[in-house]
Amino acid sequence: MAAMDKRHKETTKKIKLIMKDICNDVLSEKKMPSFDITKIGYDNTVWSEAKRMLTVGTKTVHISPDTTKKIPTFSQYVVMSNAVRKLLDEQMESTIRGMYYATLSTVGDEKNKQKFWTSQDASDDAIKAVELLTGVPREEFSVTSKPKGMISGPILLRVGGDIIDCNLGSRATSQLIPTNIMDVEIVDVKADFVMVVEKDTVLNNIRKSGFIQKYNAILMTGSGEPDRATRMMVKTLNEVWKKPVVVFADADPWGLGIALRYKIGSESLSYDSDRLVTPDAKVLGMMFSDIYDYSIPEVARLTASEEDLNRASDMKKKQWLKEKKWQKELSLFLKNKEKCELDAFFKHGFRYLAETYLPQKLRASGIL
Amino acid sequence: MASSSTIQLGSSSIAQTNSKAKINFSKKAESEFFVDNSALAGFTGERILYMAIRELIENSLDSCEAERILPKIAVSLKLIDPLIDLWSISCEDNGIGIRSDKVSIAVCSFLTSGKYVEQQQRGLFGVGLKMIAAFSTKDTDHPLRVWSKSAEEAKEYYFELRTDIGTNKPIVLTKRDTKPKESILRGKSGFRIEAVLRGRLSPITKNRIHDYISQTSIVNPYAVISFSTDDGKITFDRRTTIMPEPAKEVLPHPADMDLKTLKKAIGNHALQKTTIQGILCNSFQKLSFDKAKEIIRIAGIEAKQADKYNEHELIKIVNICRQTKFQSPNVDHLSPIGERIFTVGMSAERSIFTRKENSISEDHLQPRISTKEMKPALTGYSSRACIINNRPTIVECGLAYGGNLSYFKLYRFANKIPLLYDEGSDVAREVISEVELNKMGVSKKQVKEQFSGLDSRSDRAIDLLPIHIFFHICSTKIPYKTAGKESIASEGELKKYMKACLSDLYRKVSKQIRHEMHLKDTENRLKLYRYYIPLIVDAISESIDVSAEDLTKSFLTLVERHVKKEVSHSPSLKVNAESHTAHNVRGLHESSRSKEASLVSKSSKPLKIKHVDTTQEKIENFITPSEESR
Numbered sequence: 001m002a003a004m005d006k007r008h009k010e011t012t013k014k015i016k017l018i019m020k021d022i023c024n025d026v027l028s029e030k031k032m033p034s035f036d037i038t039k040i041g042y043d044n045t046v047w048s049e050a051k052r053m054l055t056v057g058t059k060t061v062h063i064s065p066d067t068t069k070k071i072p073t074f075s076q077y078v079v080m081s082n083a084v085r086k087l088l089d090e091q092m093e094s095t096i097r098g099m100y101y102a103t104l105s106t107v108g109d110e111k112n113k114q115k116f117w118t119s120q121d122a123s124d125d126a127i128k129a130v131e132l133l134t135g136v137p138r139e140e141f142s143v144t145s146k147p148k149g150m151i152s153g154p155i156l157l158r159v160g161g162d163i164i165d166c167n168l169g170s171r172a173t174s175q176l177i178p179t180n181i182m183d184v185e186i187v188d189v190k191a192d193f194v195m196v197v198e199k200d201t202v203l204n205n206i207r208k209s210g211f212i213q214k215y216n217a218i219l220m221t222g223s224g225e226p227d228r229a230t231r232m233m234v235k236t237l238n239e240v241w242k243k244p245v246v247v248f249a250d251a252d253p254w255g256l257g258i259a260l261r262y263k264i265g266s267e268s269l270s271y272d273s274d275r276l277v278t279p280d281a282k283v284l285g286m287m288f289s290d291i292y293d294y295s296i297p298e299v300a301r302l303t304a305s306e307e308d309l310n311r312a313s314d315m316k317k318k319q320w321l322k323e324k325k326w327q328k329e330l331s332l333f334l335k336n337k338e339k340c341e342l343d344a345f346f347k348h349g350f351r352y353l354a355e356t357y358l359p360q361k362l363r364a365s366g367i368l
Numbered sequence: 369m370a371s372s373s374t375i376q377l378g379s380s381s382i383a384q385t386n387s388k389a390k391i392n393f394s395k396k397a398e399s400e401f402f403v404d405n406s407a408l409a410g411f412t413g414e415r416i417l418y419m420a421i422r423e424l425i426e427n428s429l430d431s432c433e434a435e436r437i438l439p440k441i442a443v444s445l446k447l448i449d450p451l452i453d454l455w456s457i458s459c460e461d462n463g464i465g466i467r468s469d470k471v472s473i474a475v476c477s478f479l480t481s482g483k484y485v486e487q488q489q490r491g492l493f494g495v496g497l498k499m500i501a502a503f504s505t506k507d508t509d510h511p512l513r514v515w516s517k518s519a520e521e522a523k524e525y526y527f528e529l530r531t532d533i534g535t536n537k538p539i540v541l542t543k544r545d546t547k548p549k550e551s552i553l554r555g556k557s558g559f560r561i562e563a564v565l566r567g568r569l570s571p572i573t574k575n576r577i578h579d580y581i582s583q584t585s586i587v588n589p590y591a592v593i594s595f596s597t598d599d600g601k602i603t604f605d606r607r608t609t610i611m612p613e614p615a616k617e618v619l620p621h622p623a624d625m626d627l628k629t630l631k632k633a634i635g636n637h638a639l640q641k642t643t644i645q646g647i648l649c650n651s652f653q654k655l656s657f658d659k660a661k662e663i664i665r666i667a668g669i670e671a672k673q674a675d676k677y678n679e680h681e682l683i684k685i686v687n688i689c690r691q692t693k694f695q696s697p698n699v700d701h702l703s704p705i706g707e708r709i710f711t712v713g714m715s716a717e718r719s720i721f722t723r724k725e726n727s728i729s730e731d732h733l734q735p736r737i738s739t740k741e742m743k744p745a746l747t748g749y750s751s752r753a754c755i756i757n758n759r760p761t762i763v764e765c766g767l768a769y770g771g772n773l774s775y776f777k778l779y780r781f782a783n784k785i786p787l788l789y790d791e792g793s794d795v796a797r798e799v800i801s802e803v804e805l806n807k808m809g810v811s812k813k814q815v816k817e818q819f820s821g822l823d824s825r826s827d828r829a830i831d832l833l834p835i836h837i838f839f840h841i842c843s844t845k846i847p848y849k850t851a852g853k854e855s856i857a858s859e860g861e862l863k864k865y866m867k868a869c870l871s872d873l874y875r876k877v878s879k880q881i882r883h884e885m886h887l888k889d890t891e892n893r894l895k896l897y898r899y900y901i902p903l904i905v906d907a908i909s910e911s912i913d914v915s916a917e918d919l920t921k922s923f924l925t926l927v928e929r930h931v932k933k934e935v936s937h938s939p940s941l942k943v944n945a946e947s948h949t950a951h952n953v954r955g956l957h958e959s960s961r962s963k964e965a966s967l968v969s970k971s972s973k974p975l976k977i978k979h980v981d982t983t984q985e986k987i988e989n990f991i992t993p994s995e996e997s998r
Contacts, residue, residue: 027914031926075900075903078908081907082910116903
């Protein structure tokens, strides 16, 4: 806890430094205050061959109230910085939604009133800006999101003072992955490997089948787009605890995209890839070729939308998918225009996914 | 049986019809005709009082302008018997008056007018004043009271008159010269009429009368017009002593010739025994003796004394003339308002408004009228001369922008008379919707963004702008759309010329409007800073130890400097506006006066359809009223 306090103090200090800079600009230098922060997004994301992940580029954004458009942004960042400082002073933690509410206000006079935040997205962006300004990830200043990642299997966590055993014998439920990761510590991992699936429904099915006990595995899911806590947990298990990680997602461009979040990172969080990405994770399925190799009946296949096809053709051009295997898969998809969810295996029986498909895939890749 | 009975029935019905269709041919006096068809002259139901005031003011203005007398007109409208809607209406002017021997017929006999000439005037038909006399005679037992002092007699006469509607003749009840003690006309000449009329004054009519008077004052800023009512008295002061060149009487143009005009011309020369060629070149403009000979030659008619030709021969001449190309008619008979006078009118347009006041004696609110003056930030003027329906026509267009104008308004005038009804069907409305706003250098979107805060009843962008547009059409034959003479039709190329004028003005205001939008934008930006700075300062002063007051002060100074600096960097009117020093203004006036003169003195040359403004003037035309008054 003492270490934590020190980090909090550092963050507070950094925030105050930014404030002081603004004051200095206005009071002494008599110039428009400004700061440059790293640009977030696809146009400032570069593929690093060495790191095998998406990393942030060198572009920056000039944040200053020098134009009408930028006045609200500048104010939002300053207001959010102050809110984070307050949160740390009060030794509390908050979700990103909580921060949105804490800073809600209106701007203008009676005649011309507008909202300070147009939506929570704007406040989320401001939180990201504080991360970039201070160089401290938001988990370290106790701003978290609602937990949605899940974990099940022989792993022992300590959250704050409480020990949580995720190896739940009943097979009936999973443990939510806490988002206040600064308070979470992995105590022990007994599993041989970690299997990440796209959706919680699939995770439930696999868990119920007794897969965890049979193969001594840890099951995880981000329930769609994984949050940071889930990604960090996967990375820690792989790099600190040296457990192999495999990822299964739906056989569509969207699912492939989610699987790649774990393996290479994402454009919107490329500035934090070093903490979040697990380059050694193996994306094993569901492959487009699996639709045909495992004879998924036609009724269980879905027709690809225009958007899917565009996304797939984009992906095909990406450096990180230049591997022959992926090129072949994407070509197959673009040719057949068919996609498929992992749930489609239930057509072959409720135990088929966990007892036939997954073991076969794992064996083929040498995990089992 | 059946067939014979049918025949019988048929024959009897024919006999019946014959007996009923016995038509009595009788002549109706002009006065009776106009009283029976009062709508022809616009005297209908609720409009009677409005029309009466209108006719009286127009007569007075014409009377003054004929001799370049600066008009001073006093109109009054007072209720004398609310039970039977009896009103006393009076109008007094300092015009040329009417000779005592002509007063009675000028006031009472329909279709008697000194205005039957080819010359631009407000009234043309010799009906308006007579209508008042006839209605007064018809509905009341009060005589018309008239005081007249004509310039040539220099003596004031007093009359009490009524109209014999059956014969179109005046009944003179009293005629005497007033003793110096009793005389009421102060000037060298003048005319005063008092009539009692029966009519209803609805709130709408009342507003129309107010609009009529205030709009008249816009195009006649050289006139003093006072208006007294039971709601109080208001006076529109004279704002300039310049008067438009009076219209001159001109000869008819041969392209407009018909059998009637030709025979009239021959009749005028009956005693002189001249040739037809002589009559042609003396009675029509733009027709030389050689040209007249040529026309006669083509017509193939023999040479004889002019009054010996029969109609079959004369119509040949008319037909040839209609096919022959002549020089364009001159515009001496037109009297445009001119840039300078127009500008004075637009720079201080006044409107009458009624407010309710608590009167001390009674409980109810007493309406009082007063005037409100508009001060636009700038005005522009543009004009075009053109030929519409073979008649020379001058289109004048004015535009007032900004200042304390708060909404869009269109003013229409024809021969200096305001047109108040049927705006929607007027060609001017079409012109405005067809001339693109981007001629001002702004987009509809920008206009909507910047001006939508004003009370907007319409989503047409032009309606959002604080702009007043004025159209004045002068011609001896205005292409009215209806007999009511309240809207102008899109005749010939009229619309094209009106559009050209409006486009000029849009271009002229472009710089200013963009500048204003820029200022508005700056203001909005400063406002935005003022909104956000407290949030920023609060956040900072909560986090670190700094005086919120000092920080706010410094921040505000900083952003003001920041915003202003950006303003001066961007293109603005400032430099131009400042260079409009007094001598520039004087220069403009001279140039505008010479232009007015040129419009009239160009008569010997063919009237070319041309752009009246020169580029030089275009640039100089931007004077704000404040600068002008300097």
